[in-house]
Amino acid sequence: MTLIHPPQLSQSDADLLNVLTGPNPRNAKSFARRDAALDPLLIAAAAASGPHVTRNHYHHDFFPGVMMPQVEGAIDWSKFTGEDSLTKSSRQKLAYVSRQAPRKQRLGLLDEAKENDQPDDIQPFKPSENVPSLQRKRRSSNVSITDRKPQSTAQSVAEALPAQLPSDLVQVRCMARTRIPTPHGPIFLHLYHNNRDNKEHLAIVVDPAQLSESSDSPLPLPPIRSKSLDAVWSDNETAMDRIIRGAYVGKLSPTSQLPSIPVTQVPSTTSPTINRSEVPPPLIRIHSECFTGETVGSMRCDCGEQLDEAIRQISQPITLPPTPEHPQEFTTIPGRGAVIYLRQEGRGIGLLSKIRAYNLQDMGHDTVTANLMLGHKADERGYEIAAAILRDLGLGAESSPNTVTSGVRVLTNNPDKVQALEQEGIHVASRVPMIPRSWQQRQAVADGKILEGGDAHIKIAGEEVQKISGATLIGGNAVHGEDLDKYLRTKVLRMGHMLPLWMEEAPFVH
Numbered sequence: 001m002t003l004i005h006p007p008q009l010s011q012s013d014a015d016l017l018n019v020l021t022g023p024n025p026r027n028a029k030s031f032a033r034r035d036a037a038l039d040p041l042l043i044a045a046a047a048a049s050g051p052h053v054t055r056n057h058y059h060h061d062f063f064p065g066v067m068m069p070q071v072e073g074a075i076d077w078s079k080f081t082g083e084d085s086l087t088k089s090s091r092q093k094l095a096y097v098s099r100q101a102p103r104k105q106r107l108g109l110l111d112e113a114k115e116n117d118q119p120d121d122i123q124p125f126k127p128s129e130n131v132p133s134l135q136r137k138r139r140s141s142n143v144s145i146t147d148r149k150p151q152s153t154a155q156s157v158a159e160a161l162p163a164q165l166p167s168d169l170v171q172v173r174c175m176a177r178t179r180i181p182t183p184h185g186p187i188f189l190h191l192y193h194n195n196r197d198n199k200e201h202l203a204i205v206v207d208p209a210q211l212s213e214s215s216d217s218p219l220p221l222p223p224i225r226s227k228s229l230d231a232v233w234s235d236n237e238t239a240m241d242r243i244i245r246g247a248y249v250g251k252l253s254p255t256s257q258l259p260s261i262p263v264t265q266v267p268s269t270t271s272p273t274i275n276r277s278e279v280p281p282p283l284i285r286i287h288s289e290c291f292t293g294e295t296v297g298s299m300r301c302d303c304g305e306q307l308d309e310a311i312r313q314i315s316q317p318i319t320l321p322p323t324p325e326h327p328q329e330f331t332t333i334p335g336r337g338a339v340i341y342l343r344q345e346g347r348g349i350g351l352l353s354k355i356r357a358y359n360l361q362d363m364g365h366d367t368v369t370a371n372l373m374l375g376h377k378a379d380e381r382g383y384e385i386a387a388a389i390l391r392d393l394g395l396g397a398e399s400s401p402n403t404v405t406s407g408v409r410v411l412t413n414n415p416d417k418v419q420a421l422e423q424e425g426i427h428v429a430s431r432v433p434m435i436p437r438s439w440q441q442r443q444a445v446a447d448g449k450i451l452e453g454g455d456a457h458i459k460i461a462g463e464e465v466q467k468i469s470g471a472t473l474i475g476g477n478a479v480h481g482e483d484l485d486k487y488l489r490t491k492v493l494r495m496g497h498m499l500p501l502w503m504e505e506a507p508f509v510h
């Protein structure tokens with residue numbers, strides 16, 4: 001092997017490295033003494049543990065194992081065990097073998113794999129306490145029950161739960177929760193597993209009042225918490241196990257580590273200063289994954305902007321009118337609600353097909369036609385899992401003595417989402433429209449409220465928002481452009497989105 005050595009490598013280092021990683025270390029000549037206590041070069045070379053190890057060789061090994069006495073050059077353990085020493089001739093030469101299937105075979109297997117990472121190894125959960133009050137007719141999911149494969153690998157702790165429910169009921173379990181600071185304030189990220197697909201769906205819970213939660217001071221409102229997360233998962237579970245998976249109360253810190261108790265055992269006390277009937281239902285959004293819009297900042301769609309706008313709106317403090325007891329006092333409570341983030345990339349067709357659809361769109365087809373041309377439906381999403389997550393979080397229940405508010409307010413323009421949630425038994429108290437920020441800006445320019453060209457601050461929904469680059473990302477600003485306008489028009493004209501079409505000739509704000 002010839003080494004191309006970087007300038008900081010001395011000739012002596014390079015020679016030594018050549019020997020350590022070369023094919024025939026036993027022909028090594030003598031080398032100058034090395035005095036460094038810890039020589040990173042030597043450590044790295046030794047850690048590579050063999051002459052031909054690269055990152056592609058993890059599944060390769062020596063045969064027989066290098067520590068076995070029958071291997072030529074191995075340590076002769078027989079002198080420690082008292083067994084007869086193996087003669088040199090009886091030892092096998094060390095051979096370097098691969099445990100991987102041949103590359104061609106492995107690539108063949110990949111080709112056979114499904115195109116759009118559809119679930120192929122689905123593990124139904126045993127039921128948790130996430131049980132809807134009514135079993136209603138559900139909208140069909142993109143994964144049918146009969147297609148499901150039975151249990152297999154890496155099942156979670158849900159295994160331990162007793163079977164009580166019909167197997168076709170969607171069940172979810174919150175596996176972990178943590179606090180994430182965002183430009184709009186803190187959120188609690190919840191990661192869910194379910195018995196329908198093998199995707200990790202998420203809930204972004206906005207409920208900052210929980211951060212000051214302590215056992216003796218009542219919260220303004222009951223916290224938005226996951227029943228399945230707060231449940232006791234096993235008899236062996238320690239307080240630290242619970243805390244690490246997120247079943248804690250308040251804000252976790254080196255000095256504060258208080259495990260939660262199961263939701264059913266928590267008394268639902270609320271602050272007496274709050275008039276329960278005046279509290280609006282929590283604001284929620286069901287959002288579908290969009291790698292291009294949310295991660296890359298694509299301006300073909302408004303997905304990144306919508307995710308940001310949803311978290312921003314849900315985080316806004318809520319002002320409640322005075323109560324008869326305190327007629328002069330307006331009360332402000334922290335914003336509360338959740339974004340249920342479903343891994344249904346590309347309206348359920350997957351990223352691969354969405355990328356192909358974009359090419360068809362570049363050739364003049366709209367987003368609906370492009371999906372159809374690829375053999376997909378215009379929209380292949382289902383919302384059963386979202387509804388199960390909402391139930392697990394205690395959101396969307398009808399009014400009852402235990403609920404402070406009735407139902408949820410849903411941030412969407414998509415009538416399918418509202419209908420699907422209602423079919424799942426989620427009480428939708430109202431729909432809150434999402435007007436694209438670029439359209440709001442155009443409206444503001446048209447009304448003479450802001451100057452074309454904008455400035456460092458713009459007004460969105462009557463509130464001043466700082467402009468930040470990375471338009472579609474969290475904490476970003478408005479997206480605009482020809483592609484986006486086409487997409488938004490199609491949503492309204494072909495997909496029935498409940499959005500007033502904005503005049504196209506109005507100027508953009510740059």
Ligand SMILES: Nc1nc2c(ncn2[C@@H]2O[C@H](COP(=O)(O)OP(=O)(O)OP(=O)(O)O)[C@@H](O)[C@H]2O)c(=O)[nH]1
Pocket residue numbers: 286287288289290291300301303306344345346347348349354357358367371411412413414417434491497
């Ligand atoms: N197939 C396809 N999917 C797209 C395209 N542009 C965006 N998407 C996907 O469309 C989905 C957008 O979903 P949501 O953010 O839940 O919103 P929506 O259904 O448009 O409805 P709203 O709630 O009104 O925003 C995401 O999964 C995106 O990946 C496209 O051109 N083709």
